[in-house]
Amino acid sequence: MIDEAFGGTVLSKILVGLKRVVDYNVRVRVKPDGTGVVTDGVKMSINPFDEIALEEALRIKEQGATTEITEVIVVSIGPADTQQQLRTGLAMGADRAILVQTDSPVEPLAAAKIFLQLVEKESPQIVLLGKQGIDDDNNQTGQMLAALWDRPQATFASKVELEGGKAKVTREVDAGLETIEVDLPAVFTTDLRLNEPRYVKLPDIMKAKKKPLDTVVIDSLGVDTAPQFKTTKYEPPAARSKGIMVKDVAELVAALKQKGLA
C-alpha cells in the first residue's frame, strides 16, 4: 500500500490484541472441586503484554515517521464484559475497537484464525500482540497468526524501529538480544521492556465513550473454534515443605552444610 502522493509513505492501520485476563496482582486460586480457578468477584484487566502492545502502536502512530498509521484498532475475543477492557484501550488512545463476542474459551489457534479474518478485512501493516496471556501462559497466538497469514513474526520485541516498508526489531532471547529485519506487513509480539504504558486520564475515559466499539458474533466469522485440547483437572501447585529461619550468617552456612551445599 505505497501511496505515491505521500512520497512513498506507507499508509496503514495497526491491529492490537487486548485479552481480558485475571489481573496480575490477584493471587489466583484453584477451585476446591478442581474444575478451574476462582474468577468470581476477581479483578479482570487487560493482559499486561497487550497494554504494552497498545502503547507501542500508539507511539508508532504519534511518531508519524515513514509509516503513516491512520488508525489503531483494538481487538478482543471474549465475553460481553470485555467491553470494559476495550473501552480502557480506547481511553488510552486507540481509534476504534472490535469485540468478537463469545462466552467459550478460545484456544490460540482459533484466536489466530479469528485475527486472520480481521486482518483480511482491515489490511493492517502491523499486528501487535502480547507475547503471552498471563492466564494460560500459552505464548502462541502471534506466531500462529504469522504462519497462517504467511507473513514475518518478530516475537518478544523489546525495540521496534520502522523504516518504510520494513521493521528492525530487537528481540529478547535466552542468549541476550537479537535483532532481525522483517518486511511489512508483519506480526510483532511484545516483551515487558518494550515500553511503559501510559496512564489513562479521566477526560480520555469520557472521550472513549464516543469512540466506535463494534461487536461481532463469533459464529459470523466462519472459524472453527471447537477446542482441540481437553483440560480434565486443575490442581494447586505442590506446596514446598516448610523452611527454617536462621539468625545469622554462621547459622546459614551451618544449614547449608547440613544439606551438603557448603
Next chain:
Amino acid sequence: MVAKILIVAEHAGGKLNPSTAKCVACASSIDGAQIDIAVFATDGAAVAAEAAKIQGVKTVLTVNNAANAEPLAAVLAPQVVAVAANYTHVFGPSTTFGKDLMPRVAALLGVGQLSDIAAVEGAYKFRRPVYAGNAIITVEAPQDKKLVATVRTASFQAAAQGGSAGVEVANVSASLPSHTRFVSRSAAATGRPDLQTAARVVSGGRALGSADNFKIIFSLADKIGAAVGASRAAVDAGYAANELQVGQTGKIIAPELYVAVGISGAIQHLTGIKDARTIVAINKDTEAPIFEVADIGLVGDLFTVLPELERVAG
C-alpha cells in the same frame, strides 16, 4: 499405536543446547516412544554427532541449508513441517527458540500446540502450569492429530549420555521465505555458568540499588561457582542484563541452590524458581513473601550479610 516423536534440536555456535536432552527425557517418559532428533543448520554434522550420544534417541536427521545459519522461525517452520510428516508428536524446548518456532510449526500443520509440558501422564495426556504456576492442569490432546508441544525444560533432568543413534542427512524441499532476515545478536560473554543449567544461582533484586552495588552478587556467585540471576525490577532498573531475569517472563530454572538476595518474592518471580531444590532468601523485611517459599531464610541487611557470607562461603 507407537508414539513417533520428532524433537527439534536447539543449538548455537556448533554446540547442542542442553534443552534438547531435556526434551528427550520428556519424550522418553512416554511408553514405547520412538525418538528422533532433527538438526537444522548450515552444516549440522557436529551438532548431530552430539545429539546422537543422547540415550534413547534412534536417529538424528540433519537438514543442511545455508538459510539455516540463524534460527529464524519463519525459515525453519516449513522445514520442520516437511520432516514432521512421519511423526505423531513434534517437540521443542520451551526456551525462546522453541517458543518462537513451535507455534508457527503447529499452525502450518493446522493443529494447536501444548505449551510447557511439565509432566507426562500418557502419550496424549500431560500436566502443565498455568497462571504463572498458580495452577497445574492436566490436559488431554486428541489422538487423531499430530501433537505439537513445547517441553518445560526445568521440569526434566537431561537424558543421559552414552547413546549411539544413527545420523542421516535428510533432504527437505520446502519453499523458504525471504521476508525475515537476521541482523545481529549481542550476548554478554561472562565466563560464568549458564543460568538455565547451573546447579547454583545467586539472584539480586531491586534492593541492590545500583549496577555498581549489583557487583556483590557477581562476586558471591563467582566465589561459589554460581550463575547470576535477577528479578525483573533489577533488570528494569538497569542493574543486570535482561537475559538474567528469572520468572514467569524470564527464565524458569531448577538449580540445586537458589539464593535470592533483596528480592521480595512476587508470584511472577517465584514461578521461575519453584523447582529449585533449596531456596535461600536474604531480605531485611520479615514479612517478605519470599520467606514463604524459602528453605532457609535470613532476615538482615544484604549489604552486611553478603560480604560476611562471601568471606566464609566457598
